[in-house]
Amino acid sequence: MIFDLDIIRELISALFLFMGSFLCISGGVGILRFPDFYTRMHAVGVTDTLAAAMILIGLMLQNPDGLVVIKLSLILLMTLFINPTASHALAKAAFHNGLMPLIEKNKKNNSLPDKKQESEKG
Amino acid sequence: MRHTLTLFVTLTVFWLLNSGHNTVLMTLLGLVSIIFVLYVAHKMDVVDHESQPVHLSLKFPGYFLWLLKELVLANISVVKSIWLGNSTISPCLMTIKSSQKTDLGIVIYANSITITPGTVSVDLIGDRITVHSLFKENIEFLKAGEMDRRVTELES
Amino acid sequence: MLIAATLAVLVVMLLAIIRTVIGPTLYDRILAVNMFGTKTILLLSLLGFVMGRPEFLDIAIVYALINFISVIAVLRYSDSFEFGSKTGEKTAENRIPQSGERLELGNKEAE
Incomplete structure (x- = not known):
């Protein structure tokens, strides 16, 4: 019975690792394919959140006892808390130094310019 | 103390x-x-309710689970558009209002926006957050204000 | 599967390096370097399991902190000195004509 559980655990772990690798590679392709800086940032967001979480959970299932799990969840928590801060700092620095994002074509005619002025006013 | x-x-x-x-x-x-x-x-002088938000600890797990669900959904849509190509994205930049009262609440809201793939909070002035989003649907989701409401509930 | 995941992370690191080299603006490069750092954390954790040495996790934790500090430091530096424009980078200033035309620019490049 215990042997069976171990096999199931290994399988679930492999599944998580596979999903994590797939999401990682998707993010890596996204950072090359997307057209400008701000959209690339979303691709990096994929690898920073769900891909990292999947791989770390897969590793947790590989060795589910002792301090290893706690350390892995610590890494996971740190990744989840630190990366949005770094992304926001990066986006803010880029925006304040005047890097403008690409905007979709039909969007700019109606609502965007007003919004832009509002944000500059505030 | x-x-x-x-x-x-x-x-x-x-x-x-x-x-x-x-x-x-x-x-x-x-x-x-x-x-x-x-x-x-x-x-x-950093030991205060902002660096040690103990008053949130009871409500935080519920919010975190909801955020995790949103995270997975947003990841799926972004990965889909990565593989389908650039024609499927519709990037836009918008300013949305947040209804939180404390600085901590606004920071939690802005970070929740940033951690969700597809939306990045670019700038934060007062209670206005400038958001860059990969899809129009994401902005509409934020404007519907469910995340805003949940964060406001969290901090109160 | 562990080795496959390690290889996948290595491939992603390679893609990040490509973006670092070709990235048109300074911020693309910083973004790619940040992503490279996150992937290094994952790689360290994975390598610890592949080689059977979980002590690598401690190094991964320390690396996570250092990576964050380094990104914030570089951004601070770029905020206060704007070193991008001096080194002949294709920075934001080259891409933005006038304030009225800001939004037009994106559409030209989108096509």
Whole structure:
């Protein structure tokens, strides 16, 4: 019975690792394919959140006892808390130094310019 | 005082989990470094309800689970558009209003926006957050205000 | 599966390096370097399991902190000195004509 559980655990772990690798590679392709800086940032967001979480959970299932799990969840928590801060700092620095994002074509005619002025006013 | 105690407990747990040694010398060294960190933190004047948000700890797990669900959904849509190509994205930049009262609430809201793939909070002035989003649907989701409402509930 | 995941992370690191080299603006490069750092954390954790040495996790934790500090430091530096424009980078200033035309620019490049 215990042997069976171990096999199931290994399988679930492999599944998580596979999903994590797939999401990682998707993010890596996204950072090359997307057209400008701000959209690339979303691709990096994929690898920073769900891909990292999947791989770390897969590793947790590989060795589910002792301090290893706690350390892995610590890494996971740190990744989840630190990366949005770094992304926001990066986006803010880029925006304040005047890097403008690409905007979709039909969007700019109606609502965007007003919004832009509002944000500059505030 | 309450926040100093929380910080002390957090640091002690962190040390014990990370060191893995249980000898007297190691524990004493840990105690010394924890007290040093407490001293430095007091000198920097960062020990308060913002760095130690204990008043949120009861409601936080529920919010975190909801955020995790949104995270997975947003990841799926972004990955889909990565593989389908650039024609499927519709990037836009918008300013949305947040209804939180405290700075901590606004920071939690902005970070929740940033951590969700597909939306990045670019700028934050007062209670207005400028958001860059990969899809129009994401902006509409934020404008519908469910995340805003949940964060406001969290901080109250 | 562990080795496959390690290889996948290595491939992603390679893609990040490509973006670092070709990235048109300074911020693309910083973004790619940040991503490279996150992937290094994952790689360290994975390598610890592949080689059977979980002590690597401690290094991964320390690396996570250092990576964050380094990104914030570089951004601070770029905020206060704007070193991008001096080194002949294709920075934001080259891409933005006038304030009225800001939004037009994106559409030209989108096509």
